[in-house]
Every structure is written in structure tokens, then in C-alpha cells.
Amino acid sequence: MDSHPKADTPPTIYDVARRAGVSIASVSRVLNGRDNPRPATRDRVLKASAELGFVPDGAARALSSRLKHVVGVVFRRVYGTDDGGTFADEAESLLFGDQINRGIEIVAQRYGYDLLVCSVNIDERTLPNRIMTIAGKCDGLILHDQVLSPAGLAAVARVAPVVSLAGAGGGDVAVVRSESADSMRELARHLVQDHGYRRLAYIAGHADSPDNVVRGRSFADEARALGAECLTGPAWQGDYSAAGGVEIVRGLISLGATLPRAIACANDQTALGVLYALAEHGLDVPGDIAVTGFDDLPFARHLRPQLTTVRQPIQEIGAQAFEVLHSMITTGQPASTTTEAAADIVLPTRLIRRESCGCPPDPATPSWRRLV
């Protein structure tokens, strides 16, 4: 049974200290690169530590230093099974969240932090508990859009520093998001003034998504201000998914409705579905109807026609989110941009004009994706 000579319990700082003939304080100091330890001490500790294969226990370290060096990241996972259909559909949308997480991770790493990730299904009943549990395991949380209600957010913020990636926020929760209003207004101007479309529509995302509200209102207001018509309302209520876009178009067509000259979608996913449904009915984009998205996911430029959309600095959102959270963690309180409220960082976006709005195609876009 005891073929292993060494004890089965991992070495602690005491073992290292004993072996090096110093106090645990000294071991701690050299291992943490503290000021003083003199070379001789340093060498003996390093040697002993290496021989023992010592790895400091994160829990003990966290308890003692009051810092876990771990941030929690919670994001919404589409109710995905790994079966073909819907998954393939939502694969791209996963990318959006993953890109953000990647941004978080890169700068987190720079600060010596690791990510505790947790994907959730919004319908989950025990969600609040789950999040509280992970809150206990980290120094702060970054919550993607659509994972918690404003009330839920506030509750979590009472327990740990929180950065939200939604348009909402307030109280002690900081927010990092990208600009929506200006770019959507620019899009409206482009469609109305540059292309001369007079009849537009906006297919909305989740009704309770703050970003969606801003995007829709900005777009519609500007279009109308320019004298164009802009359809909105229940008939144009999507849900950020390709399937949602498909349904809306199919529904409208089956009702015999006259489609608008241009359709602006709440995101690229939705636009993908719209393109599909339009093609299904033999309608040409942008010839018969122009279509636009929002996000500029990688696939946007590989669609046929290439999708005109608004580019969000996805990875940068994650990077900024961590920076803000980190400062909240270290300063102990809400990283306020002003001296009063928690931070609200707005990243710039940019209108990307491609084929689907009626602009000429970009010649340089070869890709394996053309094949798919």
C-alpha cells in the first residue's frame, strides 16, 4: 500500500522552513519577492522549496492576505445541447461572450488574477444562490449582459465589487459598455441620406436589454427626424437570435405585409436570420431590401452579401471591465468616474459599411468561410 515513500500530504511552508533552517516568515518573504532576505537565506529557501516541490496553498494565502486573486465571470449560455441544429445556430453568439472573456483574461493575467467562470441559463431557479457562492470564491465579479435583473445586480454588489457589461447599472455596480446611440444615428443617416431609403424598420433584441432600447430609439428617432418612416413595435420584436429574425420576416411575409426598404437589426445574429428568410423568399439583399446588423462578429464579413454593421470593440470591453473591477477591488470601493457614482465606461463603436446596405463590395475577403 505504502509504495510511495513520501507522505501523501503536500508540503507546507513549515516543511520548507524546516528544511531551509529558517522561519516560515522568511520563506514567505523570499517566495513573495519581498525586500529584505539576503542572498544566502534566499538561496536556501529556494532550494528547499524546489526540492520539496512546494506550491503555496491559494486558500491560505487568500485568507491571510484578504485577496484571492480570482475574479468571477458569469455569462449566459444559450440553452445549448451539443446536438446539431440550434447549436450551430448559436455557435457564433458564443463567440461574442468568449471574446469578451478573452479580453478579461488577458489583462487579468497581467495582474496575477485568474478567472472563475460560470455560465448560466437565465431560467435557472437557483441562479442567485449560485452567484452568491461564486462571489464567495473570488474578489469581484464581472457579469455579462442579461444574466441578472437590476435588483439581482444590486444584491450581488452588496457582497462583492461588481462590473456589469450591460447598459444598466447604477448604485455600486460599475458598467462597461459600448456606445450605441451615435453609431445607430449614423447608420440611420447613411441609409436615409446616402442610399435614399424612405421606409425603414428596426428589429429589436430582448425588450429588457438596455442596449437594445438605446439602439432602437436612436435609430428610429434619427430616421424620422430625416423625414423617413421607421417601423417598430411588437411586429418587429426579436430576441437577438437568428431564429428570431427568421420568424419575424416569415411572419410578415405570410401576412402579406409590404416589407420596408431597409431593415436594421439589433445584432448580427438577427441579421443572419433575416438574410436567410429573405433569401428563402427570393428577395435580394440589398437590391430589394437592405439589411444591417450590430456587433461585427467575425462571420459578418463573410456573409453573402457582406454585412453592414456596427463594430463593437469586443475584446476591449473585457479588458476594460477587468481594469475597472481591479481598481474597485484594490481601492475597496466603487471605481467612480465622478466622485459620486460607480464607473460607467463607454467604448467607441464604428459603422462598417459593406454590401448589405447597398454599398459596393469589399474586394479583399477571401476565407475558408466562403466555403461554409
Add this chain to the structure above:
Amino acid sequence: MDSHPKADTPPTIYDVARRAGVSIASVSRVLNGRDNPRPATRDRVLKASAELGFVPDGAARALSSRLKHVVGVVFRRVYGTDDGGTFADEAESLLFGDQINRGIEIVAQRYGYDLLVCSVNIDERTLPNRIMTIAGKCDGLILHDQVLSPAGLAAVARVAPVVSLAGAGGGDVAVVRSESADSMRELARHLVQDHGYRRLAYIAGHADSPDNVVRGRSFADEARALGAECLTGPAWQGDYSAAGGVEIVRGLISLGATLPRAIACANDQTALGVLYALAEHGLDVPGDIAVTGFDDLPFARHLRPQLTTVRQPIQEIGAQAFEVLHSMITTGQPASTTTEAAADIVLPTRLIRRESCGCPPDPATPSWRRLV
């Protein structure tokens, strides 16, 4: 400054105990659903805890119970920037790892564990340190394929329970992988016997990937055993990427080489590149050349032609990995399938016959992907 009435330090178990008029032991017991506490005690604790918004500190809990309820997951991240080109190319491959992680997460959650994720670039110089650091923050590690050398694996395994998702392993590291040999032999038989191809080739993945080695050898051996020719070697050395597949085919064609009748690729990514390069040169698949993949990623069925490939139970790999790791963590030692070595779990795979090998198309595959 002190507009907040409550202290800025979060409540501890002592605060709850005081407020409920019981000992911290009792608080701990009811909060952990232990046997005894009687209803009266229980209620007071719960009430006090709720009023205070108490969330137990994970570090303290971990230190005391010797269990962090956290597992580390390390996977290789393609050197991706968020710029278009290569990213779009590798997006699908990210999906593979993410699917595995999803599988891990689902069952981890069931056991009350969370995931500490860490993506690495293999060329990273500080990789060993990074991994040791995260080892200190969790109860065990799951390492995806291609993140550590066998020696590196062994080193980590000395510090914490480790499950590897590669073909390699041994020592104290458990392995979870999927069957490769049988399915590749079946593929060879299918191509040679059912389709009558006599001249085949295998485009390899990373040379140091155990799975790749097995796939290549099984395929080639079987093909040759059936009297067919099978090209392998340096000219057919890929790297699991689409770009790799493209290069090989382009190189061969530019050399004026006569291509084989069928090309089996180490994975779907590679096959994607091969399809692209072949199309580029006006070659028809499967008319002129048959092509097959391995993995059955979601996009495989949406390619034109639909890709014949070998399906791996991706999510299941993650699920099994966690199960094994969990048992290693709780039993304290390598979850051995036998009584000697660490576990080596092999999951079944299945040959999926679609168009690219020469079989008739599957009529039922509509998808937004058709558009992309």
C-alpha cells in the same frame, strides 16, 4: 465620507452568530445543512444570515475543510488576436475546447464545483509557473491536449490530481480520450472497399499529438492491409489547422504531384482547408478527390460538400474528465481503472458518412450556415 451606516467590511460568521445568539459552530452547521440543529436555532441563524447578507468566505472554508470546490481547466488558445483573418479561421476550433469545457462545467456544477479557467499559448515561457499557481488555487486540474509535455504533466501531477485529455498520460495522471484506431480503420475500409479508392493519403496533425499518431497509423495500416496505397510522411504533415491543410494541397499541386483519390485529414479543421484549396484549383470533391475529417464539429454537416468524418463525443469527454478528477480528489489518489495505474478512459467514436467521401447527400440539412 461615512454615508454608509454599516462597516465596509463584510459580515463574518461571528457577526451572524452574535446576531442569532448562537455559537459560530451552530451557524456553520445550519448553513451547511448538517444534521442536528433544531428548527428554532435554524430559523434564527437563517434570519440573521439573511439580514446581514452573509456569504461565507470561500478561502476560509477551503482552508478549513481542505477542499476548495474549484477545479482548474487549462487549454490552449490559438494565438488569436481579435482581428478578422486568422480568427475567423480558428473560431471553430475554439468551439472544440469550449464544448469540452461545457461538459466539464455541467457535471462540476452538479458536484458544487466551479471552474478556474486558464488559456495558454504554448510558446509562453512562464507556462509551468502559471500552471503551478493555478494548481494552488484548486483541488485538481484538467489539462486539454497539447498544453504540456509528458514531463510537464508529471510535474504538475506531483502537486495536484491531474486528468489529461490527451492520448498520453501514465504515472499519476489519468487520461480521458476518445477511441481513434477502430474508427480510422473503419474509415479506411469504407474508402477502399465501399468506394473502391486505391490511392489514399493521411494529412497528419501535430506530430507530437498521441491522438494524431494513432489516427494516422491505424488508417494507413488498414488501407495497406487491404491492398491500397497510403501516402504519409513529411509531405503530408499538417498541424490541425485549416491553414495547414491549404498549404499542403497547394504545395503538392504546385509541385505537379499527382494527388491521391482520397485524403483523410487528422481533423475537421484540416479538412476545411483541404476543401478550400481543392476548390481553388477547380477540383471536385468527392468527384475528383474524396476528403474526410475527424471530430464532427457542428460546421462539418454544413460544408458543401457535407463532410464525412468521425464523431467524437466532445461534451462527454469533459463530463467524464470531471468525474474522474472528482473521484481522484475525494479518494485522495489516482482514480485507477485497474488497481495499479491511473484511469485511462476511452470514449466511443462513430464514423459519419456524408457527401465528401462519395456517399449520397443527406437531404435534411437546412441551416443559416448555408448562407455563410
Add this chain to the structure above:
DNA sequence: CTGAAAGCGCTTACAG
């Protein structure tokens, strides 16, 4: 059923 007390493995003032 419940409390007092020890202990988990570190870090960090505090004195030399």
C-alpha cells in the same frame, strides 16, 4: 442539540 477550542496554511506587523 450546542458550545469552546483547536487548527487549516499562509502573511504581516512587531520586536529584535
Add this chain to the structure above:
DNA sequence: CTGAAAGCGCTTACAG
């Protein structure tokens, strides 16, 4: 420059 000692916030035998 270094050690003795306290303390981080929990869990869990051990005695009632």
C-alpha cells in the same frame, strides 16, 4: 535582515 506570534474566517472533532 529575521523570528515569534497573532490573525485571516471558517469547519469539525470533542465534550457536554
